[in-house]
Amino acid sequence: MKLxxxxxxxxxxxxxxxxxxxxxxxASGAKVALWGRNVEALQSFARELDPSGATAKGxxxxxxxxxxxxxxVEEVVKxxxxxxxxxxxxxxxEDGLLIRMKDEQWRKVLDTNLTGAFFxxxxxxxRMLKARAGSIINISSVVGLVGNPGQANYCAAKAGLxxxxxxAAKEFGSRGVxxxxxxxxxxxxxxxxxxxxxxxxxxxxxxxxxxxxRPEDVAGAVCFLAGDESAYVTGQVLSVDGGMTM
Amino acid sequence: xxxxEIQKKVxxxxxxQLEVDAAKVSLETKFAEDLGADSLDQAELVMxxxxxxxxxxxxxxxxxIKTVGDLVTYIDAQLKSK
Numbered sequence: 001m002k003l004x005x006x007x008x009x010x011x012x013x014x015x016x017x018x019x020x021x022x023x024x025x026x027a028s029g030a031k032v033a034l035w036g037r038n039v040e041a042l043q044s045f046a047r048e049l050d051p052s053g054a055t056a057k058g059x060x061x062x063x064x065x066x067x068x069x070x071x072x073v074e075e076v077v078k079x080x081x082x083x084x085x086x087x088x089x090x091x092x093x094e095d096g097l098l099i100r101m102k103d104e105q106w107r108k109v110l111d112t113n114l115t116g117a118f119f120x121x122x123x124x125x126x127r128m129l130k131a132r133a134g135s136i137i138n139i140s141s142v143v144g145l146v147g148n149p150g151q152a153n154y155c156a157a158k159a160g161l162x163x164x165x166x167x168a169a170k171e172f173g174s175r176g177v178x179x180x181x182x183x184x185x186x187x188x189x190x191x192x193x194x195x196x197x198x199x200x201x202x203x204x205x206x207x208x209x210x211x212x213x214r215p216e217d218v219a220g221a222v223c224f225l226a227g228d229e230s231a232y233v234t235g236q237v238l239s240v241d242g243g244m245t246m
Numbered sequence: 247x248x249x250x251e252i253q254k255k256v257x258x259x260x261x262x263q264l265e266v267d268a269a270k271v272s273l274e275t276k277f278a279e280d281l282g283a284d285s286l287d288q289a290e291l292v293m294x295x296x297x298x299x300x301x302x303x304x305x306x307x308x309x310x311i312k313t314v315g316d317l318v319t320y321i322d323a324q325l326k327s328k
Binding site for chain 2: 126129130171174175
């Protein structure tokens with residue numbers, strides 16, 4: 001399989017898009033370290049992937065906690081011997097109109113969605129630079145490209161991820177470490193379940209592919225960027241959005 | 247740790263990190279000019295040295311360390327003040 005022998009770390013790996021990504025990476029032969037805050041969900045998913053625990057393990061980590069991130073990266077390397085693929089997927093929403101948005105809503109979303117990714121890039125990046133190999137995939141969002149009313153914090157964080165992706169790609173490139181972003185459009189997950197049917201229809205109606213996306217659609221793009229098939233691709237944003245943005 | 251031992255360890259790390267021959271490295275060797283180390287090379291070197299000697303290289307000191315000798319002197323001082 002194309003990711004045989006690789007070790008992949010997926011943040012926000014117990015639910016939604018992260019879960020589908022972890023599933024695909026694992027099915028492609030990678031060992032997966034699942035990060036998240038819900039330990040029970042992580043452990044039960046890890047067992048589902050591999051009852052022996054040899055190729056999938058859950059780690060309780062809040063990505064906004066820089067010390068914990070550093071320590072947990074060490075744990076992953078200790079458990080699996082190396083780290084080849086990092087998927088920065090952990091993300092939350094705290095929606096509200098900008099003029100009504102609380103400081104706390106802004107900070108919480110930026111801390112998890114953007115600063116958390118930075119902590120991971122720094123901790124995992126060091127190892128990958130040393131190893132002279134690695135692939136990092138940041139899960140941004142189509143709204144980071146086009147904006148969305150009611151999600152100023154989320155969109156700012158997701159747009160920030162794109163700048164982070166490109167800067168890291170430039171810094172790490174000479175060491176054989178690639179950094180790319182995936183920008184999912186409307187995907188059927190718990191996060192988008194909060195949208196009303198009317199909102200969803202309005203979004204799907206104008207799509208060239210005419211349907212809402214599945215987490216597996218995003219996972220396919222991530223697997224491509226994780227493996228050697230994309231060896232000459234770095235600093236890119238791959239939209240997986242049914243044609244919403246062109 | 248004796249100065250000679252620090253020097254030997256530093257030379258080993260420099261040779262490995264910058265992929266240069268030991269014959270090219272002396273105390274007078276400049277990282278940037280003589281060994282072609284760019285900023286990322288230097289950052290990686292700093293991290294390796296910090297791990298090896300269990301010290302912290304202050305950011306304002308980094309700019310002043312130009313040669314292998316500067317680095318050895320700095321590490322020596324750090325270890326003595328521990």
